[in-house]
Amino acid sequence: MTRDGRAELTGKVAFVTGATGGIGRATALAFGRAGASVAVADLAEEGSRETARLIEAEGGTALALCCDVTRSDDVKAALDRTVDRFGGLDLAFNNAGIEQPVTAMVDLDEAEWDRIAAVNLRSVFLCMKHQIPLMLERGGGAIVNTSSGAGVKGIAGQAAYCAAKFGVIGLTKAAALDYAARNIRVNAICPGIIDTPMMQRFTEGTPEGVARVVAQEPVGRMGRPEEIAAAVLYLCSEPAAFVIGHAMVVDGGQTI
Ligand code: NAD
Numbered sequence: 001m002t003r004d005g006r007a008e009l010t011g012k013v014a015f016v017t018g019a020t021g022g023i024g025r026a027t028a029l030a031f032g033r034a035g036a037s038v039a040v041a042d043l044a045e046e047g048s049r050e051t052a053r054l055i056e057a058e059g060g061t062a063l064a065l066c067c068d069v070t071r072s073d074d075v076k077a078a079l080d081r082t083v084d085r086f087g088g089l090d091l092a093f094n095n096a097g098i099e100q101p102v103t104a105m106v107d108l109d110e111a112e113w114d115r116i117a118a119v120n121l122r123s124v125f126l127c128m129k130h131q132i133p134l135m136l137e138r139g140g141g142a143i144v145n146t147s148s149g150a151g152v153k154g155i156a157g158q159a160a161y162c163a164a165k166f167g168v169i170g171l172t173k174a175a176a177l178d179y180a181a182r183n184i185r186v187n188a189i190c191p192g193i194i195d196t197p198m199m200q201r202f203t204e205g206t207p208e209g210v211a212r213v214v215a216q217e218p219v220g221r222m223g224r225p226e227e228i229a230a231a232v233l234y235l236c237s238e239p240a241a242f243v244i245g246h247a248m249v250v251d252g253g254q255t256i
Contacts (some may be wrong), residue, residue, distance in 0.1 A: 009235035010035030012087040017069050017127060018096030020047025022196025026225035027093050027232050031061030034233060035090065037083040040069040048214045069096045069123035076130045089134040091236045094127040095146040099198050102157035113160045120164035128175055132184060140183030142236045145172050147188045147247055153255045160251025176245030185244050187235045195222040218253030
C-alpha cells in the first residue's frame with residue numbers, strides 16, 4: 001500500500017473485462033493509477049479504446065482489446081495479446097455482465113436464461129481457465145470475479161441473474177481451493193446498487209426508478225463505481241495475501 005492507503009501494483013499486469021463504463025472502467029483506471037499495465041477487454045471496441053485512452057491520459061499504460069467473454073477463442077486471443085504486449089499476466093478482474101429484465105421465473109424464456117448464464121457465469125469460467133496457466137507461469141497471481149448482492153440473496157424477478165451470480169461465488173471458492181497452494185488467490189466481489197450504465201438502464205433514469213433502488217440501500221444512496229474499484233484493488237494487493245475464496249460484499253448494507 002502507498003502512504004495514502006492505495007494499492008501499490010507497479011510492474012504488475014492486469015486484465016479487466018467489461019471495462020467500457022461503470023465498475024469495470026473505474027477499476028481499470030484504479031489499476032492504472034496503482035502502476036499496473038492494464039489490458040481492457042470488452043465487446044464494445046470503441047468503449048475499450050476510450051478506457052485505454054483515459055488510463056494513458058493519466059500517465060498509465062493500457063491496451064484496448066475487443067473480446068466477447070462468452071467465446072473461449074476470443075478470451076484466449078485477448079490474453080495472448082496481453083502477454084505479447086506486457087510479457088505476462090498477474091491480476092484479473094472478470095467483471096463483464098448483463099442485467100436481467102424483471103421477469104417471474106416461469107416467464108423467463110430459455111434463450112434469455114442461456115444468454116444471462118453465458119455472459120455472467122460461463123465467461124468467468126472461460127476467463128479463469130485461460131488466465132490461471134499464465135499466472136502459474138509467473139509463479140502466482142490474483143483474480144477477482146464480479147458476483148453481486150444477487151449472488152448472496154434471492155431477488156424476485158431475477159432468477160437467471162441470481163443463479164449466475166450465486167454460481168460465480170461457487171466457482172470462485174472451488175477455483176480458490178484448486179490454486180491456493182500455488183500462489184493464485186481467487187476472490188469475488190459482491191457490489192450493492194452501484195450508479196453505472198447498467199443501473200441507469202435498470203432505473204430507466206427516472207426519479208421514481210432511482211428512488212425504488214435507493215430504498216433498498218440502508219446507507220440511503222447508490223454506491224459509486226470507485227468504491228467497488230477500491231475493494232477490488234485491495235483484493236489484488238499484497239495486504240490481502242491471506243484472503244482466499246472470499247466473496248466480499250460492498251453494498252451499503254443492502255444484503256444485511
Ligand atoms: P455496465 O453495463 O456499465 O458494464 C458491463 C460491461 O460488460 C460493459 O462494458 C459491456 O460492454 C460489457 N459486456 C457485456 N457483455 C459482454 C460480453 N459478452 N463480452 C465482453 N464484454 C461484455 O455494468 P456495471 O454495472 O458496471 O456492471 C459490471 C458488473 O458488476 C456486472 O457483472 C454486473 O452484473 C455487476 N454488478 C453491478 C451492479 C450495479 O448495481 N451496477 C450490482 C451488482 C453487480
